Amino acid sequence: MSTCTARVLLCLSEKGLEYELVPVQMSKGAHKQQPYLSLNPFGQIPAFEDGDVSLFESRAICKYLALKHKDIGTDLLRSSSFAEATIVDLWMEVEAHQFNGPISAFIRQIFLNPMFGRAPDEKVIETETEKLGKILDVYEERLSKSKYLAGDYYTMVDMNHIPYLVYFMKTPYATVVTSRPHVSAWWKNVLSRPATIKVSSGMTL
Amino acid sequence: MSTCTARVLLCLSEKGLEYELVPVQMSKGAHKQQPYLSLNPFGQIPAFEDGDVSLFESRAICKYLALKHKDIGTDLLRSSSFAEATIVDLWMEVEAHQFNGPISAFIRQIFLNPMFGRAPDEKVIETETEKLGKILDVYEERLSKSKYLAGDYYTMVDMNHIPYLVYFMKTPYATVVTSRPHVSAWWKNVLSRPATIKVSSGMTL
Numbered sequence: 043m044s045t046c047t048a049r050v051l052l053c054l055s056e057k058g059l060e061y062e063l064v065p066v067q068m069s070k071g072a073h074k075q076q077p078y079l080s081l082n083p084f085g086q087i088p089a090f091e092d093g094d095v096s097l098f099e100s101r102a103i104c105k106y107l108a109l110k111h112k113d114i115g116t117d118l119l120r121s122s123s124f125a126e127a128t129i130v131d132l133w134m135e136v137e138a139h140q141f142n143g144p145i146s147a148f149i150r151q152i153f154l155n156p157m158f159g160r161a162p163d164e165k166v167i168e169t170e171t172e173k174l175g176k177i178l179d180v181y182e183e184r185l186s187k188s189k190y191l192a193g194d195y196y197t198m199v200d201m202n203h204i205p206y207l208v209y210f211m212k213t214p215y216a217t218v219v220t221s222r223p224h225v226s227a228w229w230k231n232v233l234s235r236p237a238t239i240k241v242s243s244g245m246t247l
Numbered sequence: 248m249s250t251c252t253a254r255v256l257l258c259l260s261e262k263g264l265e266y267e268l269v270p271v272q273m274s275k276g277a278h279k280q281q282p283y284l285s286l287n288p289f290g291q292i293p294a295f296e297d298g299d300v301s302l303f304e305s306r307a308i309c310k311y312l313a314l315k316h317k318d319i320g321t322d323l324l325r326s327s328s329f330a331e332a333t334i335v336d337l338w339m340e341v342e343a344h345q346f347n348g349p350i351s352a353f354i355r356q357i358f359l360n361p362m363f364g365r366a367p368d369e370k371v372i373e374t375e376t377e378k379l380g381k382i383l384d385v386y387e388e389r390l391s392k393s394k395y396l397a398g399d400y401y402t403m404v405d406m407n408h409i410p411y412l413v414y415f416m417k418t419p420y421a422t423v424v425t426s427r428p429h430v431s432a433w434w435k436n437v438l439s440r441p442a443t444i445k446v447s448s449g450m451t452l
Contacts, residue, residue, distance in 0.1 A: 083385040084345060095333065099340035106333050128300065128311050135304035138343050140289060180288045 043247045045149070045205035046100035047088040051244075052201050053104040055237035057115035101138065104198060116237075118198040130192045133199040140180075144173040145206040152213055153247045167215075175218050178225050185224035189231070200232050208242045248452045250354070250410035251305035252293040256449075257406050258309040260442035262320035306343065309403060321442075323403040335397045338404040345385075349378040350411040357418055358452045372420075380423050383430050390429035394436070405437050413447045 047063075054061050066073050066087055074085040081089035082098035090096070090103045092110075097103050108118040120126035148170045151162040184191060191199045207229065211219065220226045232238060252268075259266050271278050271292050279290045286294035287303035295301070295308045297315075302308050313323040325331035353375045356367040389396060396404045412434065416424065425431045437443060 083388065084341075084382075095330075097333070097337055099337055099344060101344075102333075102337040102340040105336050109329065109333075124314065125300075128302070128307075128314075131310050132302055132304055132307040135307040136289075139304060139306075139347075142344075143348075177289075183288065 043245070044087050045146075045209070045245075046086070048205040048208070048241055048245055049100040049202060050088055050090065050103050050107075051241045052204055052237055053107050053118070053198070055240055056118060056201065056235075057107055057111050059107065059111065059115075101134070101202060104202070108198060116196060118196075118201065120192070120195070120197060126193060130197050130199055133191045133197075134202060136191075137199060137202045140177050141174075141203060142206070144170040144177065145210060148174065148215070149206055149209055149247075153209060171215055171218060178218060178222055181228075182222040182224050185228045190228065196232070196235070200228075204232060204238055204242070205245070208245050209247050248450070249292050250351075250414070250450075251291070253410040253413070253446055253450055254305040254407060255293055255295065255308050255312075256446045257409055257442055258312050258323070258403070260445055261323060261406065261440075262312055262316050264312065264316065264320075306339070306407060309407070313403060321401060323401075323406065325397070325400070325402060331398060335402050335404055338397045338402075339407060341396075342404060342407045345382050346379075346408060347411070349375040349382065350415060353379065353420070354411055354414055354452075358414060376420055376423060383423060383427055386433075387427040387429050390433045395433065401437070401440070405433070409437060409443055409447070410450070413450050414452050 051061075051063075066078060068087070072078055073082075073087055078089065079085055081091070081096060084098070086098070088100060088103070089098045090106075092106075095106070097106060105119070109121065112119070112121055118130075120130050148167060151167050151170075155162050181191065188194050190196050191203075207219070210216065211229070219229055233242070256266075256268075271283060273292070277283055278287075278292055283294065284290055286296070286301060289303070291303070293305060293308070294303045295311075297311075300311070302311060310324070314326065317324070317326055325335050353372060356372050356375075360367045386396065393399050395401050396408075412424070415421065416434070424434055438447070
């Protein structure tokens, strides 16, 4: 179910890395207790271990994996070119500070509220969908000039958008994406990647 | 007034770089029109130009400056050590995805609502202050083991926290920081830096 765990799985898959996935019994509150809190003091999933490296925050885990394994699999950060890496960094910040807020608020209302016995707040859904549409207007313009968000190559920018969009596209609000031709074509492209197919097929919220 | 502009000014100052600050007439809506939108398509400040490099998103601008000028001024990203740089990245994500949400919502209520003739929403202030307190509990534990958030050295992690905290500490809710001894000592340390003194003295919200 976890979008942040899906983000790390996408990265592992793009890099062709092997891993062990250790479920956390969130229904029993295991993520808010030791020993889990020693892995992630904020009590959120995922947490990540690689030898003596212990990390949390999905985007930080992905960056670590992409830098450590920069010579295998997909070149997610374009770190061999400072100019290209700068644009990747910029659009990763756009994902984090423009896109993530509205879409995560939307997903909370549509998927998580009902799980906790609360009705979705229609007013919040409307506000956040409108915000998302304005952000995707900028993406539409951007994607009319390059195939992917950071250039003509797939990067961590595109990847970081996938988890929330997988769930978003299952809702009637998917038209926010499909009504914008370049965003829609980009999403089809992103969705057709072997790593995306593999990870999204296991995503069930 | 802008916290995101202050973040970039802090970085420029830590690096000892010269710059020209070009005001944007936001009261006249200049940030939502051309030519500004060609610098930042989201219509937010700041935007940044360095020769033919054009960027926006304050944290991306700071990263660019720190990487381009890594050999002068403060070593903000610790990029010569992969292990240290990984921890800097991790805690930058914590700032972005844990700290920034509640404190920016708080600042909106306390400072921005009155500017737009709206009363601060006491319920939101209470909720966000409580969230912030829980995050600072994790920081308190962290700062009992290292002088700064990413280690015993000042980095972009600490720097990225400064702008919102400068305004937060002017409110009666400053006790959320001062009641936590290690967080309070860290803040005093951060605040005493020449770059922080210089930039914060010009911050007037």
